[in-house]
Amino acid sequence: MTKDEIKHMIIKQILDIAPDIAEDEIKPNENIQRSLEIDSFDFLKILTAMNQKTGIEVPEADYAQVDTLEKMTGYFFERL
């Protein structure tokens, strides 16, 4: 999978879980939870959905490494 494909996969999970968010609101380097008003429950749902797609589990200790779209993309890319 290319980095771009992963990025689109993440965007799709965000839009599925928060359908009222417009795609261009998701900025690559902004904190996903704060900038999009995604609460801890929805954030966990995004990571769960990504786990189902990729088989990669993000441990809680790594949450700081996946807090923006860019960082999350990199995180999954490196581990695939």
Added chain:
Amino acid sequence: MSQFLMPSLGADMESAVLMEWHVKEGDTVKKGQVIAEVETSKGVIEIEVFEDGVVEKLLVEPETECKVGTPLAMIALDDESSIQPQTAIPQEETKEEKAVIVQKAPEPTAQQRINISPAARKKAQELGVDLTLLSSKIEGTIQLGDVEEAAKSELKTTSDATLNNEGMRKAIAAAMSLSNATIPHYYLSTTINMTPSLKWLEALNAKRSIEKRILPAALLIRASVKALQEVPELNGFYKDDSHQISEEISPGIAIALRRGGLITPALLNAQELNLDETMQRLGDLITRTRAGKLRGSEMTRQSITITNLGDLGVESVFGVIYPPQVALIGFGRITDAPWAEGDALSVRKILQATLAGDHRATDGRTGALFLDKLNQFLQKPEELL
């Protein structure tokens, strides 16, 4: 024979539109079964029957707006002896709530029945078309085409408002005005060291798959429920000038909707749930709230409210009690802060827990006792499993 009445889905509700029957005459129904969907200012709610029996007659056609307490159906009960206790409670509740509303709440003006086809109503909801506004411009029944036309034109409400938004705002306004006008609130706040709980949770989650992880929000709810079992006075109602303690602990969980507004559906019988079940049911409740698929019982049985504004970065919450409840528990954001223990100073994860109490029902001492118990449970999280 028992009458199935339009339930009051919250102290702020006067009427709702019966949207759809899930049963027909002659069907056997079981206690707790969803038999109809109604549309309220808070969205579409599934309503349940209170007893086992057979649907004798449906009294109301779909698409009819009915006041709270209107008979919707006749149900022949399996066990005639159960009529008394089971029907008496909802009836009494609706009467009481209606009386309060008539006295205190402003008369809703936009609640008149709107003539609209079912398909058009659905479409309007999807497109966010304001039906009150539309009905003032269209004579006769609003059809699908009218709604689509309206969505295209200027009639469409502002981009982030939905059909329900205005109604929900009004409902919140009525309930909160009533609260501030009638409930003498007292407020208490305490600082809780969350490091033990969070460390314990981290270790627990590290051993689990991602689907089974527990969020701090679930732990806080579980700790609140355990503390309420020890200080039950805060879990209940103030009605007819008397304080009634509820045996069932069904906290209303404040869930903000991204498009605006707030719903506090009940986590029913939370006293029967362990930590895993609390997390599971919380997840289910949040998902269904966002999807607009709540049950009537979840809109009516809240015995206390829990609000958690931590995700938004707020440090402490001083809430407004939702009548006829007598307390509201508030949680803020978990932050890093200096923490003195003995003569050592260290950095700990801390949380502000607050309690708003109805001073007619309880005193500050009861509230303080509760916050103390809550704190104790969060220092020994293994007891919350």
